[in-house]
Amino acid sequence: MTNWQELERKYFMQTFSRVPVTLVKGQGARIWDEDGREYLDFVAGWAVDTLGHCHPVVAEALAEQARTLIQTSNQFYTIPQLRLAELLVQNSCLDRVFFCNSGAEANEGAVKLARRYGKLKLNGAYEVITAMGSFHGRTLAMVAASGQSKFQQPYLPLPVGFVNVEYNSIEAIKTATTKQTCAVMLEPIQGEGGVNLPDDDYLPAVRAWCDQNGILLILDEIQTGLGRLGTLFAYEQSGIEPDIMALAKGLGSGVPIGAILTKEGASVFAAGEHGSTFGGNPLACAAGYATLKFTLDNDIAGNAKRVGKYFIAGLEGLKQKFQFVTDVRGCGLLVAMEFSRDIAQLVLMACLDRGLLVNRLKPNALRFMPPLIIGNAEVDEAIGILDKALSSIR
Ligand SMILES: Cc1ncc(COP(=O)(O)O)c(C=O)c1O
Numbered sequence: 001m002t003n004w005q006e007l008e009r010k011y012f013m014q015t016f017s018r019v020p021v022t023l024v025k026g027q028g029a030r031i032w033d034e035d036g037r038e039y040l041d042f043v044a045g046w047a048v049d050t051l052g053h054c055h056p057v058v059a060e061a062l063a064e065q066a067r068t069l070i071q072t073s074n075q076f077y078t079i080p081q082l083r084l085a086e087l088l089v090q091n092s093c094l095d096r097v098f099f100c101n102s103g104a105e106a107n108e109g110a111v112k113l114a115r116r117y118g119k120l121k122l123n124g125a126y127e128v129i130t131a132m133g134s135f136h137g138r139t140l141a142m143v144a145a146s147g148q149s150k151f152q153q154p155y156l157p158l159p160v161g162f163v164n165v166e167y168n169s170i171e172a173i174k175t176a177t178t179k180q181t182c183a184v185m186l187e188p189i190q191g192e193g194g195v196n197l198p199d200d201d202y203l204p205a206v207r208a209w210c211d212q213n214g215i216l217l218i219l220d221e222i223q224t225g226l227g228r229l230g231t232l233f234a235y236e237q238s239g240i241e242p243d244i245m246a247l248a249k250g251l252g253s254g255v256p257i258g259a260i261l262t263k264e265g266a267s268v269f270a271a272g273e274h275g276s277t278f279g280g281n282p283l284a285c286a287a288g289y290a291t292l293k294f295t296l297d298n299d300i301a302g303n304a305k306r307v308g309k310y311f312i313a314g315l316e317g318l319k320q321k322f323q324f325v326t327d328v329r330g331c332g333l334l335v336a337m338e339f340s341r342d343i344a345q346l347v348l349m350a351c352l353d354r355g356l357l358v359n360r361l362k363p364n365a366l367r368f369m370p371p372l373i374i375g376n377a378e379v380d381e382a383i384g385i386l387d388k389a390l391s392s393i394r
Helices: 004-011 056-068 079-090 103-121 140-145 149-155 170-176 202-213 282-297 300-321 344-353 376-391
Strands: 023-027 030-033 038-041 096-100 127-131 162-165 181-186 216-220 244-247 258-262 325-331 334-339 359-362 365-368
Touching: 038 376, 056 282, 079 096, 079 258, 079 282, 096 103, 103 127, 103 140, 103 181, 103 216, 103 244, 103 258, 140 149, 140 162, 162 170, 170 202, 181 202, 202 216, 282 300, 300 325, 300 334, 300 376, 344 359, 344 365, 344 376
Parallel strands: 127 162, 127 181, 181 216, 216 244
Antiparallel strands: 023 030, 030 038, 096 258, 244 258, 325 334, 334 365, 359 365
């Protein structure tokens, strides 16, 4: 039998700390390894598989589109991207869409759009204020945008034009704002940085500050969007609207796709000023349309809200039981559990042994981001496994 993990060590750049399991098949919230072992998947491709693995509407849309037209170029009109763009605009506060292929690329485009706006409307302002602890992607500019030194240090010097300020502090944003500022870019809840929730008045205060200064508010909803927090987009919960929003992850329920959405007033790209070979590709957009349509028609966001509440209550129960669980936090189905010691890897492995996949967020914290189609039964199962896994920790 092929030793796939050995092949990875031999041929792959060693950038990922992988869990020693080779996954070969998925269905709904379940996934199977090469030995046929079944797992309940609370990682979901890092908050990607919105509708679970290989959802029939997505698989069918892909198969149908694959038989019809896979790729042409943006030199021509294609129907799947226009259908998806229309559905996104009809169901968000934004007016126009640009498609790309990943989260980092969506954020890059969002920043380029803000810089273009700065050049045209703000006397050449180009700086973007971002938050410490944020994560916006792995391109050089997005490493500069992400306020985490572990991602920045290996690549110094970084592209200019980003100011990282304290998260959840409107004062920090005010202090950092200068004549060179064209935008503030934030995740509504910081995902990779720790599932960090801001105070309720933070985003409204940032919105007001941006309005007062004529600068743009970019929301990176790559992890929070498409229902994960219990509403289609996270901004709905803070009663504000962004000028620009970046999407990716859950939009294609597993198929790579990203999108920049913008208000009409910030839609300043002229022909040729931005582009992509694969962005808006018919195959990816067919998956995106199927995912979004099913999400809307079946109130998947509402399900994430209800099941997320039930899940957090279950995790709170475990917190009561195990003293070393120090915090449970999250919203919808983006949830973290923090420990008093660096035992996240041990708990992850103990869950894996018992058939549950979870994500190590930090040495002392786990993150849970299951498919949004799960119900209370899957939550009960996950809580049962976590209970046993936590009991095994000495
Ligand atoms: C909020 C946020 N922005 C951007 C990214 C980068 O997305 P991608 O890995 O698709 O480039 C991520 C990925 O985790 C993310 O969580």
